Amino acid sequence: MSNYTLFTPGPIDVxxxxxxxxxxxxxxxxxxxxxxLLAGVSNHIKAIIDGEDKIFFLTSSGTGSMEAACSNxxxxxxxxxxxxxxxxxxxxxxxCTTYGIEPIVIKNEFGRCxxxxxxxxxxxxxxxxxxxxTTLTETSTGALNDIQSFGTISKKYDxxxxxxxxxxxxxxxxxxxxxxVDMLIxxxxxxxxxxxxxxxxxxxxRIVKKIAESNLPRYYFNLQLYEKFLAKHQTxxxxxxxxxxxxxxxxxxxxxxxxENHFEHHRVVAEYVRxxxxxxxxxxLSCSPSRALTVVKMPDHIDxxxxxxxVKEKHNVLFANGQANLRGKIIRIGHMGxxxxxxxxxxxxxxxxxxxQRR
Amino acid sequence: MSNYTLFTPGPIDVxxxxxxxxxxxxxxxxxxxxxxLLAGVSNHIKAIIDGEDKIFFLTSSGTGSMEAACSNxxxxxxxxxxxxxxxxxxxxxxxCTTYGIEPIVIKNEFGRCxxxxxxxxxxxxxxxxxxxxTTLTETSTGALNDIQSFGTISKKYDxxxxxxxxxxxxxxxxxxxxxxVDMLIxxxxxxxxxxxxxxxxxxxxRIVKKIAESNLPRYYFNLQLYEKFLAKHQTxxxxxxxxxxxxxxxxxxxxxxxxENHFEHHRVVAEYVRxxxxxxxxxxLSCSPSRALTVVKMPDHIDxxxxxxxVKEKHNVLFANGQANLRGKIIRIGHMGxxxxxxxxxxxxxxxxxxxQRR
Numbered sequence: 001m002s003n004y005t006l007f008t009p010g011p012i013d014v015x016x017x018x019x020x021x022x023x024x025x026x027x028x029x030x031x032x033x034x035x036x037l038l039a040g041v042s043n044h045i046k047a048i049i050d051g052e053d054k055i056f057f058l059t060s061s062g063t064g065s066m067e068a069a070c071s072n073x074x075x076x077x078x079x080x081x082x083x084x085x086x087x088x089x090x091x092x093x094x095x096c097t098t099y100g101i102e103p104i105v106i107k108n109e110f111g112r113c114x115x116x117x118x119x120x121x122x123x124x125x126x127x128x129x130x131x132x133x134t135t136l137t138e139t140s141t142g143a144l145n146d147i148q149s150f151g152t153i154s155k156k157y158d159x160x161x162x163x164x165x166x167x168x169x170x171x172x173x174x175x176x177x178x179x180x181v182d183m184l185i186x187x188x189x190x191x192x193x194x195x196x197x198x199x200x201x202x203x204x205x206r207i208v209k210k211i212a213e214s215n216l217p218r219y220y221f222n223l224q225l226y227e228k229f230l231a232k233h234q235t236x237x238x239x240x241x242x243x244x245x246x247x248x249x250x251x252x253x254x255x256x257x258x259x260e261n262h263f264e265h266h267r268v269v270a271e272y273v274r275x276x277x278x279x280x281x282x283x284x285l286s287c288s289p290s291r292a293l294t295v296v297k298m299p300d301h302i303d304x305x306x307x308x309x310x311v312k313e314k315h316n317v318l319f320a321n322g323q324a325n326l327r328g329k330i331i332r333i334g335h336m337g338x339x340x341x342x343x344x345x346x347x348x349x350x351x352x353x354x355x356x357q358r359r
Numbered sequence: 360m361s362n363y364t365l366f367t368p369g370p371i372d373v374x375x376x377x378x379x380x381x382x383x384x385x386x387x388x389x390x391x392x393x394x395x396l397l398a399g400v401s402n403h404i405k406a407i408i409d410g411e412d413k414i415f416f417l418t419s420s421g422t423g424s425m426e427a428a429c430s431n432x433x434x435x436x437x438x439x440x441x442x443x444x445x446x447x448x449x450x451x452x453x454x455c456t457t458y459g460i461e462p463i464v465i466k467n468e469f470g471r472c473x474x475x476x477x478x479x480x481x482x483x484x485x486x487x488x489x490x491x492x493t494t495l496t497e498t499s500t501g502a503l504n505d506i507q508s509f510g511t512i513s514k515k516y517d518x519x520x521x522x523x524x525x526x527x528x529x530x531x532x533x534x535x536x537x538x539x540v541d542m543l544i545x546x547x548x549x550x551x552x553x554x555x556x557x558x559x560x561x562x563x564x565r566i567v568k569k570i571a572e573s574n575l576p577r578y579y580f581n582l583q584l585y586e587k588f589l590a591k592h593q594t595x596x597x598x599x600x601x602x603x604x605x606x607x608x609x610x611x612x613x614x615x616x617x618x619e620n621h622f623e624h625h626r627v628v629a630e631y632v633r634x635x636x637x638x639x640x641x642x643x644l645s646c647s648p649s650r651a652l653t654v655v656k657m658p659d660h661i662d663x664x665x666x667x668x669x670v671k672e673k674h675n676v677l678f679a680n681g682q683a684n685l686r687g688k689i690i691r692i693g694h695m696g697x698x699x700x701x702x703x704x705x706x707x708x709x710x711x712x713x714x715x716q717r718r
Contacts, residue, residue, distance in 0.1 A: 011385040023382035026370040028677055059556060060419055061596035064579045098578045195385060197556045197599030219457045220423045237420035240556030240599055318387055
């Protein structure tokens with residue numbers, strides 16, 4: 001079906017073993033066998049992220065879990081903090097606005113990270129604890145935020161830290177308990193190596209208590225329902241069962257490698273990609289790059305759209321373009337999950353080949 | 360992974376060809392190839408349901424699409440009509456209540472259908488057109504509603520008919536345009552023969568116009584975003600791509616059989632199942648049964664939970680139990696999608712065998 005290999009920052013080139021797992025016959029989501037599956041996936045994720053109390057699984061893209069995180073922790077009149085340094089940070093803001101919430105916005109130019117001091121300064125302005133929404137790995141720019149420092153500050157002010165870790169989880173370390181993250185949001189289609197269809201929220205017991213107090217409307221994303229069904233290792237609505245099969249397999253592959261080895265593998269691959277693009281004379285968009293993807297700026301006279309087109313057509317390699325006003329100006333190279341130096345090498349040879357002709 | 364065959368009313372025993380299709384390598388959802396996939400799925404569904412203007416694809420269970428239908432067509436203070444005759448009809452009511460909407464409720468005892476006159480009488484009480492939410496195939500009871508008559512009445516009162524056809528679409532005929540259905544909601548995991556993960560809303564142009572006027576909060580389910588991306592045959596958020604592969608295959612299998620033949624096949628299989636359960640002395644819960652599933656009442660002295668357990672353990676056949684207060688009192692036999700007389704025959708032999716010992 002596909003005539004190119006994905007080097008996009010999600011969905012990824014899913015391992016064949018995972019794809020085959022998703023083709024297993026269906027089980028019924030109200031039976032013990034499903035409970036075993038969900039508990040297995042949950043335990044595996046906890047091992048990888050140093051997970052907190054409860055993991056809620058939603059059949060949705062990561063954005064669905066982001067919306068659930070907002071609509072289950074906020075109430076009318078709340079003043080959360082939204083820390084934005086890219087398109088996916090802006091999504092937190094859009095979701096809050098949808099629900100009539102007017103957050104305190106920390107916004108840095110795309111590519112720059114949020115400074116921990118910016119979070120602390122916003123918290124100081126408030127006279128009570130609040131919820132802080134931010135991003136681990138900003139997929140639109142390749143920037144990695146310093147969640148560990150954010151967590152320390154959040155704890156100091158008795159606040160709640162909610163992190164979109166969708167693109168980073170499994171590639172960029174973010175130990176939830178150790179770093180005081182109250183909600184960590186992930187999805188199946190990135191470094192956890194499965195096809196898209198499942199997202200999840202790993203929640204601390206203190207933020208789970210907040211859900212009952214929140215008054216924003218939600219039904220499909222009502223985490224109180226998910227909590228009730230979680231007691232039986234079930235979901236309130238029919239889940240994407242075969243995607244969970246795949247996710248379990250992807251997680252098992254990570255655990256077989258070893259969690260630390262898996263993160264180290266991503267560091268090595270990311271380092272290699274950065275050396276290669278530096279050799280091509282390309283600069284990174286972010287000064288604090290993630291291990292999950294590498295985002296390079298195009299020289300002013302080159303349109304990335306045509307480069308990407310040519311790389312795809314001549315070499316069957318698909319990188320991603322920039323989004324919104326970064327379209328045509330950057331190339332986003334995904335290396336989360338199922339990629340190694342040799343595979344990245346071939347893809348970067350293709351990019352080098354096409355770039356050479358544009359000098 | 361599974362030690363039984365599913366005869367549950369969703370998920371179903373998905374055909375092997377469909378499962379294999381879902382194991383194909385991933386494509387990128389911002390590329391033309393994905394657009395072709397989504398357009399193909401959309402055209403196939405339109406052919407099967409006599410589809411209306413636009414089909415929005417959501418990565419969610421059917422409930423997600425039900426919530427989207429409410430939150431995109433209603434505004435604060437609206438008085439929709441909700442016609443309920445089972446658990447899934449009640450879901451419409453729960454969703455409305457979540458958003459502070461107080462509908463006019465038509466509620467019949469579980470198993471009885473909604474009478475068209477009940478809809479008309481509710482419409483008469485209102486001084487303006489409204490939205491009517493109801494169910495084609497009530498999976499909790501096996502009842503089939505007379506959507507054709509509801510459509511005629513809705514049109515007469517210039518109202519909007521929104522139908523949860525999740526369990527029925529592809530099994531129970533419901534030609535959308537011909538029957539004046541403004542939104543028809545379906546999902547991948549029932550008679551359309553794919554695994555769960557995708558739901559959809561087929562919407563008429565007149566109800567699409569209503570979306571812009573509606574003021575309820577929604578982000579992941581904001582159909583205005585879906586409409587914008589639909590112009591490029593894309594979705595606003597990362598979709599369950601491999602489930603769409605499977606859905607396309609399932610739909611192709613239906614089109615190869617022929618749409619009319621597929622509906623007729625379901626009629627014949629349903630008829631066979633009813634003869635068999637009648638021979639066992641079992642009565643149907645509903646006097647207007649669907650072609651998608653058959654729901655039988657247990658004699659007073661028999662607990663269906665133990666029957667189902669034994670059928671599963673001894674014969675590797677899994678039927679579904681009743682939900683909520685019908686648990687233990689009924690058996691729900693799914694025959695939507697990938698079932699024929701021979702396959703149903705073996706499953707019913709298993710039920711007969713277990714029932715005989717309880718007389």
